[in-house]
Amino acid sequence: MAPAPSAPSLTILVVEDEPIIALNTEMMLSTIGFENVEVVGSVAEAMALIDRLSIEFAILDFSLGSETSIPVAVRLCEEKVPIVITTGFEEVDLPPACAGTPILRKPYRLGELETVVASFR
Template identity: 40%
Template sequence: MTQPSKSVADLRILVAEDESLIALDLEAMLAAIGCEVVGPVGSVDEIVRVAERQEVDGAIDGALLDVNLRGRQVFEVVSELTGRGIPVVLTSGYDDASLFPAAFRHLPRISKPFNEAALRRVCASVFLDPKAA
């Protein structure tokens, strides 16, 4: 018997965003498309703690990480997340990959302000089919 295909509405997504209004907006958009939001968390250290808890609390299907959380860049934890099998999408007010360290320029990203249709597309393409990212 084959497993039913997972849809965007079945995703558990870790949200890392330190601006409360942006976090609320992102959380509302994800909820509107049926996703379960893990977080939002507002610091790099919280990202790590949530990732470590995932085995207990349930698998995380993907992470939307603001590049800069309270003055600290998230790049130092990206490898830990991807090593745990959690695909990552970077979020930023800047849509210029050259501003990121070279090792992370290949990562999928979505620009702020968020658009619900674009958010749905990136979640589907990256979190449902991580090999496509």
């Protein structure tokens, strides 16, 4: 009898255009126990990953240079994938599809990220 196929591994998506913050976030997620983390720096890269991977949750930097992560946020929210928005801004205007999305103010620490991630499980 053949073994049952395994479930696809889930991926944590990090969309962050600042390399140092992206690396720091990836290291924090590793500390928390997540090994399958994909980091991208643009909306186009994020959408391509979402098309081919099963995303467990996503950490999205609101401002990505000349664009925002809102298109990624809306897509994931509509697909019922938990997200958190990170930002240095005081206010961010999220679309109705993402109402109630947690906002993590930069700079955030490991404990703050761990608390938000724990709410997804």
